[in-house]
Amino acid sequence: MAEAYIIDAVRTPRGIGKVGKGSLAHLHPQHLGATVLGAIRDRNELDTSTVDDIIWGTSSQRGAQGADMGRMAALDAGYDVKASGVTLDRFCGSGITTVSLAAAQVMSGMEDCVIAGGCEMMSYTAATADPNVPPMLDSGNMHLREMHPQSQQGVCADAIATLEGIDREAVDALAVTSQVRAKRAMDEGRFEKSIIPVFNHDGTLALDKDEFPRPGTTMESLSGLKTVFSMYMNIPVDDQGNTYGTMVTRKYPELEGRVEHVHHAGNSSGVVDGAAALLVTSAGYAEAHGLKPRARIVATANMGDCPTLMLNAPVPAARKVLEKAGMTTGDIDVWEINEAFSVVAEKFIRDLELDREKVNVNGGAMALGHPIGATGSILIGTALDELERSGGRYGLVTMCAAGGMAPAIIIERI
Numbered sequence: 001m002a003e004a005y006i007i008d009a010v011r012t013p014r015g016i017g018k019v020g021k022g023s024l025a026h027l028h029p030q031h032l033g034a035t036v037l038g039a040i041r042d043r044n045e046l047d048t049s050t051v052d053d054i055i056w057g058t059s060s061q062r063g064a065q066g067a068d069m070g071r072m073a074a075l076d077a078g079y080d081v082k083a084s085g086v087t088l089d090r091f092c093g094s095g096i097t098t099v100s101l102a103a104a105q106v107m108s109g110m111e112d113c114v115i116a117g118g119c120e121m122m123s124y125t126a127a128t129a130d131p132n133v134p135p136m137l138d139s140g141n142m143h144l145r146e147m148h149p150q151s152q153q154g155v156c157a158d159a160i161a162t163l164e165g166i167d168r169e170a171v172d173a174l175a176v177t178s179q180v181r182a183k184r185a186m187d188e189g190r191f192e193k194s195i196i197p198v199f200n201h202d203g204t205l206a207l208d209k210d211e212f213p214r215p216g217t218t219m220e221s222l223s224g225l226k227t228v229f230s231m232y233m234n235i236p237v238d239d240q241g242n243t244y245g246t247m248v249t250r251k252y253p254e255l256e257g258r259v260e261h262v263h264h265a266g267n268s269s270g271v272v273d274g275a276a277a278l279l280v281t282s283a284g285y286a287e288a289h290g291l292k293p294r295a296r297i298v299a300t301a302n303m304g305d306c307p308t309l310m311l312n313a314p315v316p317a318a319r320k321v322l323e324k325a326g327m328t329t330g331d332i333d334v335w336e337i338n339e340a341f342s343v344v345a346e347k348f349i350r351d352l353e354l355d356r357e358k359v360n361v362n363g364g365a366m367a368l369g370h371p372i373g374a375t376g377s378i379l380i381g382t383a384l385d386e387l388e389r390s391g392g393r394y395g396l397v398t399m400c401a402a403g404g405m406a407p408a409i410i411i412e413r414i
Contacts, residue, residue, distance in 0.1 A: 004103035005293035009381030011276035017122035023207040025123035032275040033073025052111035054085035057094025057118030057373040093401035095376025100300035112285040117277030118373035151247035154229035157341035171342035175267035182363025183215040227261040251308040267342035272369030276377035299325035313406030321408040333392025338399030339364035387413040
């Protein structure tokens with residue numbers, strides 16, 4: 001089987017995902033996509049007529065984020081019309097899946113040059129959501145709800161923390177670490193290789209650095225924040241007597257009346273806008289076009305787990321992709337586990353018995369934010385940059401996704 005190489009990886013800064021407050025929130029989502037696609041083209045002197053496909057991730061595909069953003073963003077970026085595009089949704093895992101599918105197309109020999117990436121403007125999706133309709137993953141499918149009740153994700157995070165015995169102090173400590181590491185990374189310019197400034201249509205600068213981090217975060221400041229997901233427990237979601245709380249306790253009756261609420265805004269992923277793109281090619285294409293590969297894709301995997309707890313698939317996904325690669329946890333130099341909620345990363349570290357100094361070394365989504373469909377692609381680029389900075393060889397990236405899923409990928413620095 002042919003090799004699939006990562007030639008380049010870029011991303012926008014992550015802007016606060018709130019209309020009127022975030023520096024990117026006034027832009028069209030396709031404009032963010034066009035920004036990173038344009039950068040991939042320009043940085044690599046890419047003839048876009050030779051791009052076989054653009055595989056894009058966007059989770060909330062409605063309104064301005066609908067209409068196959070992968071294709072439309074490419075057209076907006078001025079790509080040759082021959083460069084096709086497709087947009088997919090694996091919830092939070094979309095940005096890893098786009099890279100995995102790009103690699104599969106190249107490794108199978110079906111295509112030679114694929115751009116993978118994603119975009120999510122959470123400012124837009126929040127502004128257009130109906131506040132009177134509970135956002136249920138099963139879309140009101142009562143048969144599915146009976147089989148696999150799926151609750152609000154923060155409720156799931158607190159349920160997992162309760163079942164695992166992970167307390168407020170532990171999740172807050174990891175959140176502080178994320179902020180400290182993100183500040184260090186920004187101060188030392190560790191993101192500069194990948195970050196592409198976003199400009200307004202009139203040429204003025206919109207944003208050139210991540211604006212979500214709160215570098216002054218301490219254990220003391222977090223201790224003053226009230227947990228927020230307790231208020232979801234009794235919200236009715238249908239006329240059958242289901243609430244967000246009963247959606248969990250029906251499947252896990254041992255949690256009835258004893259869910260310990262430990263998550264709040266400071267130890268949950270940030271709501272942000274952002275986009276990312278990676279150029280993936282075959283060896284032959286890279287050689288023919290004078291491109292120097294930065295990494296090769298070693299293995300990819302997908303894993304499902306309990307939809308009711310929703311957030312627990314990253315550990316089995318990591319084990320699965322390691323087994324596929326014939327590797328162990330000791331072989332991995334850089335780990336990126338998305339900090340959807342602090343408990344996700346904390347459980348991941350504990351279950352796999354990882355060296356904390358190798359996990360999310362430049363901070364994670366609690367500090368930097370989580371633009372749903374783009375995050376996986378961002379994390380792959382972050383892992384690659386860190387491997388190059390530190391001299392490490394292998395990086396593993398994974399993340400939880402709604403529905404109880406997790407994609408995973410291993411890359412090797414060249």
